[in-house]
Amino acid sequence: MSFDRSIKIAPSILSADFANFGQEIRAIEDQGADWVHVDVMDGHFVPNLTFGPPAVKAFRPHVKTFMDVHLMIAPVDPYIEAYAEAGADMITAHVEAGPHIHRTLQAIKAQGVKAGVALNPGTPVEAIEHVMDLADMVLVMTVNPGFGGQKFIHSGVEKTRRVREMIGDREIHIQIDGGVTPETAPLVAEAGADVLVAGSAVFKGGSVDNPEVYGANMKAIRDSISG
Numbered sequence: 001m002s003f004d005r006s007i008k009i010a011p012s013i014l015s016a017d018f019a020n021f022g023q024e025i026r027a028i029e030d031q032g033a034d035w036v037h038v039d040v041m042d043g044h045f046v047p048n049l050t051f052g053p054p055a056v057k058a059f060r061p062h063v064k065t066f067m068d069v070h071l072m073i074a075p076v077d078p079y080i081e082a083y084a085e086a087g088a089d090m091i092t093a094h095v096e097a098g099p100h101i102h103r104t105l106q107a108i109k110a111q112g113v114k115a116g117v118a119l120n121p122g123t124p125v126e127a128i129e130h131v132m133d134l135a136d137m138v139l140v141m142t143v144n145p146g147f148g149g150q151k152f153i154h155s156g157v158e159k160t161r162r163v164r165e166m167i168g169d170r171e172i173h174i175q176i177d178g179g180v181t182p183e184t185a186p187l188v189a190e191a192g193a194d195v196l197v198a199g200s201a202v203f204k205g206g207s208v209d210n211p212e213v214y215g216a217n218m219k220a221i222r223d224s225i226s227g
């Protein structure tokens with residue numbers, strides 16, 4: 001299959017109803033989500049705790065599209081196999097989470113899943129320059145990781161442009177995560193991003209009983225870009 005450079009929306013289930021993940025995943029996919037973004041936090045690398053491998057395994061049968069697992073954990077290497085076995089299609093690790101990002105990306109690829117490399121807002125793009133050949137995606141964080149609903153950090157736009165230049169003609173996605181809304185989405189899309197994670201902007205005002213709101217929220221993001 002040829003590389004898909006079109007804009008993809010990846011709702012973060014961090015903003016879903018935690019008592020209802022199966023239905024929430026089905027609702028966002030029925031309403032047009034392209035990927036499902038799963039935020040794994042360890043209470044150490046980031047000041048919040050979320051999903052271990054058994055939770056991710058429980059999400060798997062509900063995901064029909066693409067399960068994108070964002071690991072905000074340190075150390076990361078000891079857990080790669082468990083998240084791959086739980087059914088991740090892509091595993092993204094932070095360059096700040098350990099001293100050996102090259103080894104980490106090799107370990108992800110060895111599991112037969114796609115590999116993403118994430119940059120915190122304060123990390124320069126040069127930190128990933130020498131691992132581009134191992135990456136299927138670069139994640140540019142536009143909030144400090146740990147929580148949904150934070151304000152977009154605007155230096156991420158210029159950073160996205162620099163990552164785009166660094167990628168050249170390689171087949172590598174650029175994902176933006178944090179504070180994506182109809183106001184900020186066109187800025188990062190114009191700078192070269194193709195995967196937009198959105199938690200609060202997709203789930204706000206909706207529910208599994210009122211899933212059309214999710215569809216309208218995703219449409220507002222897409223329309224802001226095509227407009």
Ligand SMILES: O=C(CO)[C@H](O)[C@H](O)COP(=O)(O)O
Pocket residue numbers: 012014015037039070072143144145146147148149150177178179180197198199200201
């Ligand atoms: O990785 C994350 C936080 O660390 C989340 O994916 C992100 O914050 C999404 O939430 P929102 O769209 O509400 O900012």
Ligand SMILES: [Fe+2]
Pocket residue numbers: 012037038039070177197
């Ligand atoms: Fe995330």
